[in-house]
Each structure stands twice: as C-alpha cells, then as structure tokens.
Amino acid sequence: xxxxxxxxxxxxxxxxxxDVFFNNTYEEEWITDPLSMKMIxxxxxxxxxxxxxxxxxxxxxxxxxxxxxxxxxxxLMNFDTEHIFNAxxxxxxxxxxxxxxxxxxxxxxxLGYLMNFGESRFxxxxxxxxxIVHTMKELNEAVLDNQLI
Numbered sequence: 001x002x003x004x005x006x007x008x009x010x011x012x013x014x015x016x017x018x019d020v021f022f023n024n025t026y027e028e029e030w031i032t033d034p035l036s037m038k039m040i041x042x043x044x045x046x047x048x049x050x051x052x053x054x055x056x057x058x059x060x061x062x063x064x065x066x067x068x069x070x071x072x073x074x075x076l077m078n079f080d081t082e083h084i085f086n087a088x089x090x091x092x093x094x095x096x097x098x099x100x101x102x103x104x105x106x107x108x109x110x111l112g113y114l115m116n117f118g119e120s121r122f123x124x125x126x127x128x129x130x131x132i133v134h135t136m137k138e139l140n141e142a143v144l145d146n147q148l149i
Contacts, residue, residue: 129146
C-alpha cells in the first residue's frame, strides 16, 4: 500500500534529497532491473545500455548519476523500503509508477503538493490523518480540508 505523509516528517528515516542519496547508495543491479529500465525509458526517454551507461536522447551517453531526480526516486522506492523518500522530487509523470511499486510492497513517501494519481481507483493512506482514500477527489478533499499543504 502507498502511504503519503504531507509536510515534513520528523523521522531519521526521511530522505529529503533522494537525488544525492541515490548517487551515494544505489547498487548497479538496480539499474538493469526490468522495472527500472521501463521507468527510465518512460520518465527520461532514455535507454539503459548497462549498469553505468544510459543513452539519453537529449544528452547522449550519460552515467547513471545523470538520470532525472524523479526516476532516481522511483528506483529508490522500489529497492529501499527502509526510508521515506521526498516524492516532491517527482512530477505527475511518476504517479502511476509510484502506484505500481506500491502494489507489491508497502511504501511511505513525503509529498508537498497534490500529485495527480489519475482517474482510476487506488488505496492510499494519508499518514497525517490516518485515513485511506480511493479517488483523487477523496485525496484532494482530505488534504485540503485538513490543511496538510
């Protein structure tokens, strides 16, 4: 299940800057994982050539550390369930991937904005108010009514 904390969590497990954290902690096999390769292709439009080489249509051959902050955060969510990642590093284009990752494991993220999770039903727990919502309307109303952002 996806759990979202709105605001700044006071937890030693909270990673404010997932981009830097990723650069210092990722494992090479994370990059060549099939799900990672799909996310990199979808979010960055890039093709994984190897664990240390990405072919970007905009930048040419780049090292893994030059991936976007959004895709780095997604990869961390998929492989590191110990931490709470600042998903405000992700755009709305990452929302469907976040939901997909949360289908297979429990993850907690931090958001500082109303990410658009689309029109399909989902199960998201808003940690601040201990409430589970199932639609964007329910999510938006709960966040705004409780002044979480």
